[in-house]
Amino acid sequence: MSSIEIGNYILARLEQLKVRRMFGVPGDFNLGFLDLVEDHSTVDWVGNCNELNSAYAADGYARVHETSLGVVLTTFGVGELSAINGIAGAFSEIVPVLHIVGVPSTTQQKAKALLHHTLGDGRYDAYTKAAEQFTIAQGHITDKETAAAQIDRVLTECLIKARPVYLTLPTNLVYEKIPADGLEIPLPRAQPANDxxxxxxxxxxxxxxxxxxxxxxxxxxxxxxxxxxxxxxxxxxxxxxxxxxxxxxxxxxxxxxxxxxxxxxxxxxxxxxxxxxxxxxxxxxxxxxxxxxxxxxxxxxxxxxxxxxxxxxxxxxxxxxxxxxxxxxxxxxxxxxxxxxxLQPTTNAVSVPNFNLNAVLPDESNSIISQAWLWPRLSHFFRPHDVIVAETGTSNFGLMEVPMPEGALFVSQMLWGSIGWAVGSTLGAAFAARDLGFGGRTILCIGDGSIQLTVQELSVMLRHGLTPIIFLLNNAGYTIERCIRGPERKYNDISNWKWTKLLEVLGDLDGVESRSYTVKTKAELSALLDTPEFANGKKMQLVEIMMEKQDAPRALKIQTAMGSGSYDF
CATH class of the missing domain: 3.40.50.1220 (TPP-binding domain)
Structure with missing residues (x-):
């Protein structure tokens, strides 16, 4: 009977599930496993700027790689708690993500040792209790006899129920050998047979x-x-x-x-x-x-x-x-x-006009880039098989009402609605689209307020040669919040950044791997969108779009005017 290290057993299962990327941040309790990841021939370590962004990236990867799952690796305590918002969002929106946590050795846990990253009171189960609220299943590798069963169980739950799962890997068990014969049995992916x-x-x-x-x-x-x-x-x-x-x-x-x-x-x-x-x-x-x-x-x-x-x-x-x-x-x-x-084909096959989705530009005589004009104009720019990521807020509501071409994939987070999610998600989505050979571009639409939360991941995109096109709406703050309450309140304001220097600061030091633009008028944006070099998306590009502070898409205005339990004042 052949044997395999527990860490490599996990990687073998991920390889079977067509996972090509693992997101996360190194920490001392996961470094032993990370050595195996880095040496693996198929599963590639990405490495994020922080754990929250890594969870967002795993979420985006799973949304595009629809028959697989996203994977995030963090360290015990400080790392896993930083990722938990992203994991909760994946749970809310029904996205399969495996969260692997490198934890102290089984001996240290039993002794309740006063280690760094603990709460200082011996409660080694505190973080697990937190994870239980946001994952559909939890697995704890405590010995080599049950390790394979724990790994297979949580992965199966993740696949079948399409929600995040949590797996702890103690430092002293990463290299323990276990039988490899279980890998010959594929993990079930489908729901149990119907009654x-x-x-x-x-x-x-x-x-x-x-x-x-x-x-x-x-x-x-x-x-x-x-x-x-x-x-x-x-x-x-x-x-x-x-x-x-x-x-x-x-x-x-x-x-x-x-x-x-x-x-x-x-x-x-x-x-x-x-x-x-x-x-x-x-x-x-x-x-x-x-x-x-x-x-x-x-x-x-x-x-x-x-x-x-x-x-x-x-x-x-x-x-x-x-x-x-x-x-x-x-x-x-x-x-x-x-x-x-x-069922038989319908006998009531009259034409079905598409009333919602149209790319007709409004008749506006001014040069201002309005929300009503921007989104149908961008829809003319989209191509088949593009992956289009929309941030919570104006981008989501604006893109909702314009057509997407054949084979395009729209990615948004409407239920959880964590601002900043789209940057990390774009990283994961771009990797998945590249791994799967989609053939289209990855496009991110996001506001200046949202991008400031998670902007660091643009550096990771540059480091890995990803080439998303980023349309950044500069409308001086949190527009969706202005629609809900406080249109002139200071709490909806943000600091303005020098956006066209951002990619240089975050990694493109020589300015050869990316391009940045600022457009202030309809004519300037249209001219850029019609430029073949820009449209082909061969390098990472950021477009700062100057817009009115109080302008918002039609659907967003109606939604917030109607109110709901969360903002009914």
Whole structure:
């Protein structure tokens, strides 16, 4: 029987799962494992400026590398707690991330030694208790007999439930040898098989309901949300959409879950914030097939979804709801292909105008770069297979309402909404896009306030030769917060930076690996976007876009004016 070090067993499993990058920060309790990582032929160590950014990067990597997971490595205590906001965001948004923590030796833990990075009171379980709140499973390697089982268990939970997991690796066990034969058994990735009787009952009921609606001439529409992406159901959704021809809409969090160039795609549905025609089409449908919904405040237009239970069939990863009836243990990944096979193309195949998404530039006579003009103008710049990352705030709401080309991937964090997340996420997304050979560019849209939180990761992008295009909105502070409250308050102001010198400071010392620009007018921005050298994205580029302080996208203005529990004053 062959053997393998515990540290290399972890790396072998990650290699099987097609993980190519590990993010994190070195610390004395993880250095032994890091030696193995650095010597590994497939898993590459990235190295971040801080642990929070590394967690954001692992999140972004997992979102783009949809059949794999993100990995972040930190050290005990100080490192893992710094990463915890990013891990919590991945949990909230259903993103699979493995958090590996290098911890003191098992002997030191048992003795409750007064080590650095401890709380000084012997509580070696304090950080684990914190991690339990933000991870779906926790594994503690305490001996070589159970190490492989612990590793395989948490990785399996991460893959199947698409949420973060936590794994501790003591310094004295990294090089302990364990049997390698377990690596011959692939880890399961799919949800457990649906309960056959429940699945058949749900299927028969759905086919009957949809068929009855068609006979009566009522509309059947499909509404796709983020969990269809997170639980690897893109292909199943696409097959259902194209076989039936039912009009299909997406939620904000589900943007690019289906092709926005598809002729039966109708746009974005977000409750009362939707275009009136989209709102009418969805809410008046006789049956709504809702796939992977996440009914959070921003995703539903402040809970203004108006989809009665009596007309909604909901498909989730581990259950299905048909009107008021729930079918446990009937997941969408396995149910959707069976449903597609049973349904016939719609007889109500009238055209589906795309009301929400258009790239029509507003008729503005001035030269000011407005929010209403910027986002449709950028949409003309996007290309197939681009990865487009939007920061929480104006960028997210602005990009939500413009079309994305075929094969483009939209990445945003609407539920957790941690400002600054997009910089680290862009790092991870750019690596994943490069590793997978997407062929498009990685584009980040972010405000001057948000980027100041996590700007250090631009240096990591430069160090690794990544070439994102960064559109930086310079509108003098926190615009989304100004929309919520305090439009003239000092707490929404920030210090202005010399943005065009930023990349030089952060690593491009000779100014040859990047380019930076400032644009102040519509004509200047359009001329830059139309320049082939810029558009080809062969080097890292930052564009500072000068904008009005109080301007905001349409959807953001409406959302904040409506208010919600978090900002209803």
């Amino acid at each position: 056959a009787d429940a699945e058949n009952a749900a299927l028969e009921e759905i086919v009957k309901i949809v068929g009855g609606a068609e006979v009566e001439g009522g509309d059947v529409v499909i509404l796709v949300d983020a969990c269809a992406i997170r639980h690897d159901a893109r292909k199943e959704v696409d097959a259902l959409v194209r076989k039936t021809g039912f009009p299909v809409y997406v939620s904000p969090m589900g943007k690019t879950a289906v092709s926005e160039s598809y002729e039966r795609f109708g746009g974005i549905y977000m409750g009362s914030i939707s275009h009136p025609d989209v709102k009418h089409k969805v809410e008046s449908a006789k049956v709504i097939l809702s796939i992977g919904s996440i009914k959070s405040d921003f995703n539903t237009g402040n809970f203004t979804y108006s989809i009665p239970t009596a007309r909604a069939i909901e498909f989730h990863s581990d259950h299905t709801k048909v009107f008021h009836a729930t079918f446990p243990a009937v997941g969408m990944k396995q149910l959707l292909p069976l449903l597609t096979a049973r």
